[in-house]
Amino acid sequence: MGSVDQLTAPLGGVQLVNRFIDEPRPLRVAVVGGGLSGITAGVLLPAKVPNIQLTIFEKNDDLSGTWLTNRYPGVRCDIPSHAYQSTFEPNPKWSDAFSYGSEIRDYWQGVAKKHDVYKYVKLGQRVEGAEWDQTKGEWTLTVTSVKDTSTVSHTFDVLITAVGLFDNWALPDYPGLSDFKGHLRHAQNYDPSFEPEGKRVAVIGNGASGIQIVTNLQKRVARLDHYVRHRTWIASSFAASGNKDIEATKVQEGEPGDAGGDPFHHERKAGPQKYTEKQIATRASDPEAYLQFRKALEVKYWLRFGTVFKNATANDTLREQFTTTMIERVQKKPALLNDLIPDWSPNCRRLTPGPGYLEALAEDNVDYVRTPIKRFTEMGIETEDGIVREVDAIICATGADIKESATAPRFSITVKGSSKSLTDIWRGHGHPYTYLGTATPGFPNLFFVLGPHASGPSGTVPYSSETQIAHLARLLNKIATEGIRSMVPSAKAALEFEAWAVEFFKTTVYTESCRSWYNAGNPGGYISGLWPGSMAHLAFIRRAPRWEDYEYKYLGDNDETGESNRFAWYFGNGWTKKETDPEADLVSYLHIPGTVPLKDLHDKE
Numbered sequence: 001m002g003s004v005d006q007l008t009a010p011l012g013g014v015q016l017v018n019r020f021i022d023e024p025r026p027l028r029v030a031v032v033g034g035g036l037s038g039i040t041a042g043v044l045l046p047a048k049v050p051n052i053q054l055t056i057f058e059k060n061d062d063l064s065g066t067w068l069t070n071r072y073p074g075v076r077c078d079i080p081s082h083a084y085q086s087t088f089e090p091n092p093k094w095s096d097a098f099s100y101g102s103e104i105r106d107y108w109q110g111v112a113k114k115h116d117v118y119k120y121v122k123l124g125q126r127v128e129g130a131e132w133d134q135t136k137g138e139w140t141l142t143v144t145s146v147k148d149t150s151t152v153s154h155t156f157d158v159l160i161t162a163v164g165l166f167d168n169w170a171l172p173d174y175p176g177l178s179d180f181k182g183h184l185r186h187a188q189n190y191d192p193s194f195e196p197e198g199k200r201v202a203v204i205g206n207g208a209s210g211i212q213i214v215t216n217l218q219k220r221v222a223r224l225d226h227y228v229r230h231r232t233w234i235a236s237s238f239a240a241s242g243n244k245d246i247e248a249t250k251v252q253e254g255e256p257g258d259a260g261g262d263p264f265h266h267e268r269k270a271g272p273q274k275y276t277e278k279q280i281a282t283r284a285s286d287p288e289a290y291l292q293f294r295k296a297l298e299v300k301y302w303l304r305f306g307t308v309f310k311n312a313t314a315n316d317t318l319r320e321q322f323t324t325t326m327i328e329r330v331q332k333k334p335a336l337l338n339d340l341i342p343d344w345s346p347n348c349r350r351l352t353p354g355p356g357y358l359e360a361l362a363e364d365n366v367d368y369v370r371t372p373i374k375r376f377t378e379m380g381i382e383t384e385d386g387i388v389r390e391v392d393a394i395i396c397a398t399g400a401d402i403k404e405s406a407t408a409p410r411f412s413i414t415v416k417g418s419s420k421s422l423t424d425i426w427r428g429h430g431h432p433y434t435y436l437g438t439a440t441p442g443f444p445n446l447f448f449v450l451g452p453h454a455s456g457p458s459g460t461v462p463y464s465s466e467t468q469i470a471h472l473a474r475l476l477n478k479i480a481t482e483g484i485r486s487m488v489p490s491a492k493a494a495l496e497f498e499a500w501a502v503e504f505f506k507t508t509v510y511t512e513s514c515r516s517w518y519n520a521g522n523p524g525g526y527i528s529g530l531w532p533g534s535m536a537h538l539a540f541i542r543r544a545p546r547w548e549d550y551e552y553k554y555l556g557d558n559d560e561t562g563e564s565n566r567f568a569w570y571f572g573n574g575w576t577k578k579e580t581d582p583e584a585d586l587v588s589y590l591h592i593p594g595t596v597p598l599k600d601l602h603d604k605e
């Protein structure tokens with residue numbers, strides 16, 4: 001509360017700045033990462049933030065992130081193509097109900113080309129470090145050319161990381177790894193020229209990647225050893241709804257939203273699910289019907305929220321459905337079931353539909369190995385029971401580093417004068433320390449896209465990425481317009497957010513005893529991989545930033561004397577630029593009555 005004594009303080013003494021209030025300063029913004037999030041930032045930020053000077057750094061030789069690097073057999077989305085796409089660039093021409101990686105890669109690169117995103121992009125440039133200088137109000141990025149390892153520095157007002165959660169892959173650290181003489185790859189650097197036909201292959205890991213690889217390799221190899229540490233649920237459908245029956249939302253041929261008939265668009269099958277030319281042509285030629293089709297499909301991914309709660313009937317229903325599905329799928333080798341069904345609830349880990357996976361496990365050329373791996377040998381893998389299984393190739397579908405500090409970007413982020421990096425702080429905290437997954441105390445003008453707490457258990461990843469970027473655009477506009485040198489969330493706001501998240505997650509199955517990237521590999525631990533609430537809940541919050549949760553420094557603030565005036569730069573010379581334009585419509589607020597809804601009156605210019 002201000003005191004009346006303050007009214008006796010001297011008036012005046014402010015250095016007026018000769019600028020118009022409606023002219024935002026050019027904001028230098030760096031985005032690190034050119035996956036679908038970086039591409040979306042490259043489209044939306046220039047559209048929403050006037051005067052932005054954007055640079056997107058990408059270490060790969062092209063855009064698309066996940067969908068550029070993952071080239072293992074069967075790599076494919078498990079969310080339908082027509083829902084796993086940008087909301088503003090819907091593609092009526094997807095060839096498959098669940099597209100393969102190369103089509104998704106081409107789509108995102110196409111979005112980037114159409115919106116001229118490449119002009120902001122520096123390819124083959126790996127960000128190695130970022131340091132914030134509070135006095136200058138600047139981030140200095142150290143960037144290395146992947147090709148010739150030359151290093152340059154660039155300065156920016158704002159740093160946004162869009163580095164994904166799964167890019168940080170590494171081979172497992174079993175003894176003897178380097179002794180193995182055969183073909184050794186991680187799923188994320190799979191060699192498409194490897195010919196598995198007739199070979200003996202080991203696949204380690206039963207996450208979504210391992211499941212897809214086993215399903216696709218089993219038919220081609222002589223023998224497949226599948227090493228699995230923990231059991232996992234195989235979902236009948238990812239689109240399982242919690243609040244409504246799936247069948248009630250299923251679009252039948254000829255109904256509104258059908259857009260050319262699509263009997264299977266809610267459930268992935270093992271092989272291709274190609275759309276017919278007629279279906280594609282209908283969607284492309286009738287935007288309204290295509291919109292209805294998209295809505296009917298995408299809404300299924302908004303109905304799943306009710307299934308994530310402990311003791312919820314909707315979760316019990318999933319358990320029954322998945323158990324039935326799993327029993328059906330291992331009919332050829334029912335004994336396998338004893339080693340498949342987890343003791344934690346469905347949804348504790350991200351669902352994996354995995355059509356064809358259990359059927360593959362039940363085939364005679366597959367050995368499903370639950371005994372822990374002891375070491376790699378020259379010829380194969382030895383398990384703790386002393387058995388050595390010789391193979392020609394080992395594919396480690398062991399995912400990314402998911403421990404608590406690993407969700408921090410894999411480059412050093414520091415503040416000048418402080419010895420601790422963001423990674424150090426997150427490690428010390430025991431999990432990623434953020435304010436709403438968007439920013440973090442102590443690191444001004446640093447924001448994240450699809451980092452911790454970024455997506456709800458419902459909704460879709462592209463929608464979450466877009467709404468987070470739209471939220472960031474609001475912050476950037478405030479910084480650029482109001483002469484803000486830096487904004488940073490307060491520690492109190494971040495800790496209160498976490499305290500709330502902890503209590504919320506206790507009510508969900510995420511805090512059961514599974515190991516996953518949701519809990520940074522710590523069963524029962526803090527859930528940093530998901531938003532504490534539904535996607536609709538998150539989108540609601542993102543629409544209206546809570547300015548009071550941030551601390552601000554202004555251009556012109558004197559850090560040594562503490563002198564500051566929040567209005568000095570912002571209010572400028574007292575004019576709008578518009579008023580100086582003889583052609584401008586200064587009374588644009590006058591309308592024909594009824595043409596502007598009263599709820600919007602005077603909200604925009």
Ligand SMILES: Cc1cc2nc3c(=O)[nH]c(=O)nc-3n(C[C@H](O)[C@H](O)[C@H](O)COP(=O)(O)OP(=O)(O)OC[C@H]3O[C@@H](n4cnc5c(N)ncnc54)[C@H](O)[C@@H]3O)c2cc1C
Binds near residue numbers: 076
């Ligand atoms: C095999 C696979 C399949 C998936 N399937 C689905 C699915 O079906 N549905 C779904 O919803 N999600 C799926 N996901 C999750 C998927 O990662 C996200 O949906 C989405 O692609 C994330 O996009 P992103 O841009 O945030 O991150 P990414 O796609 O990971 O992009 C991050 C980019 O940042 C770059 N980068 C990182 N560090 C640096 C640095 N220091 N300097 C410069 N550049 C850097 C990387 O090179 C990369 O290009 C899948 C993930 C994998 C691995």
Ligand SMILES: NC(=O)c1ccc[n+]([C@@H]2O[C@H](COP(=O)([O-])OP(=O)(O)OC[C@H]3O[C@@H](n4cnc5c(N)ncnc54)[C@H](OP(=O)(O)O)[C@@H]3O)[C@@H](O)[C@H]2O)c1
Binds near residue numbers: 173204229
């Ligand atoms: N569209 C799709 O179908 C699709 C495909 C791929 C990926 N994705 C997405 O990407 C995410 C990551 O998937 P992912 O499969 O790459 O990784 P993941 O889900 O983290 O799974 C990694 C697997 O490797 C195992 N593992 C890790 N280290 C191991 C070790 N040292 N020894 C033995 N096993 C080890 C893990 O076992 P534990 O369970 O014991 O830890 C787990 O089974 C998914 O959750 C999903 O969001 C989606």
